Amino acid sequence: MTVEQAQEVLTVEAEGITAVRDALGEEFVRAVDLIMDCPSRLVISGIGKSGLVGQKISATLNSTGTPSFFLHPVEAMHGDLGMVSATDIVLAISYSGETSELNLLLESLKNRSVQIIAMTGNDKSTLARYAAVTLNVAVPREACPLGLAPTTSTTATLALGDALAVSLLRRKRFREEDFRRNHPGGSLGERLKVAVQEVMLTGDKVPQIRKEATLEQAVAELNKKNIGAVLVVEDSNKLCGILTDGDLRRHLLEEKWLEKGSGAAESRKHISDVMTRHPVTISGELMAADALSLMQSKDITVLAVVGEENSVQGLLHLHDLLGKGEFRFLI
Structure with missing residues (x-):
């Protein structure tokens, strides 16, 4: 008997979603157009079960490229209304x-003068009169046998919210890589499917120095950027070497720097005398998973990212893939 009752609930809820689907029309298109033209955010509001559904719709919109936040109606009337700007749109x-x-x-x-989109089962209601656009979520009946607890109606509202989010996703041409960028805390396998150029360090964040520089200047750059390596470049920003913390330690031990007391002389050496020539590199168009595999095979933690004619595009550290920045572990 229990299974049959559960099946009946699911049947009733499916009927509700079908009813909302069949009622869709130009109002839905207008709602999508209104949100697409919004220069700021979509604010979602509701109370009770509708509020909980609204929070989920807001979360789905955020992860699929439509900036949104949930506003509790009571809290709004006690100060949080200041979060809403005239350019926002409210989905009530x-x-x-x-x-x-x-x-x-x-x-x-x-x-x-904030524009309102209503999501309601009563298109003659006060809410509908306030709204510029009304999305009808009327269902034939609730799955609750008493007809009291919101069941079918909340399921249908949630489904219509998904339809709205997916329609906006398609209009915005939101891509798989955009979704991953919004989910940096996802599984490692998923996170490693992005391109190297999306996670590498670029610009001033990349420690690099000219090959004519002294070892002292290289150490200063190492300390400043704190990446554990500095790229050595020549004309046209062409990569010609790399100096890592490990390279520096090995050089000092080989030269017996500390024993000879020749620190000043050593520091004036050119970096080209100490650097590792022809370092391991990777293209920014390859996947982060390829970079991780290369690092493991070469037993290194830093990769120079290069383009045409070996020009430096960026730098990738193992931490950028596994433990820091956009690909941090959520523990």
Whole structure:
């Protein structure tokens, strides 16, 4: 009996989603157009079960390229209304369309000339009258046998929110790599599918120095950038070598620098006398997984990223793939 009851609930909820699907029309297109033209954010508001659904819709929008945040109607009327700007759009959710706390907020929003999209099961409601666009989420019946607990209606509202997010995703031409960029805490396998050029260090963050520089100047750059290596370049920013912390330690031991007391003389050496020539490099167009594999095979933690004619594009550190920055572990 229990299984049959569960199947009945799912059947009723499926019927609700079908009803909302069949009711879709130009209002949905207008809602998408309105959000696409919004220069700032989509603010979602609702209370009770509708508020919980709104929070999930907001999270889905954020991860698929539409900036959004959830605003609780009561908190809004006690100061949080300041989070909403005149250029924002508000998506207000209430199945009855007569939620007093939400409608009180909507009055304040209208006074600020904020445009409102309603998601309601009653297109004749107060909420619908406030709205520039109304999305109808009316369902034939609730799955709750008492007809009291929001069940089918919240499922249908959530599904319509997904439809809105996916429609916006497609209009924005949101790509798989954009999604991964918004999910840096995902599984390592997924995170390593991005291109090296998306995670490498660039510009002033890259420790590099001219090959005519002294060892003292190279050490200063090592300390300043704190990456554990400095790239050595010549004309046209062409890579000609690399100096790592390990290279520096080995050189000092070989030269018996400390024993001879010749630190001053050593520091004036040119970096080209100490650097590793022809360092391991990678193209920025390859995948982060390729970079990790190369680092493991060569037993190194730093990779120079180069383009045409060996010109330096950036620098990739093992930490950028596994333990720091955009690819941090969430523990």
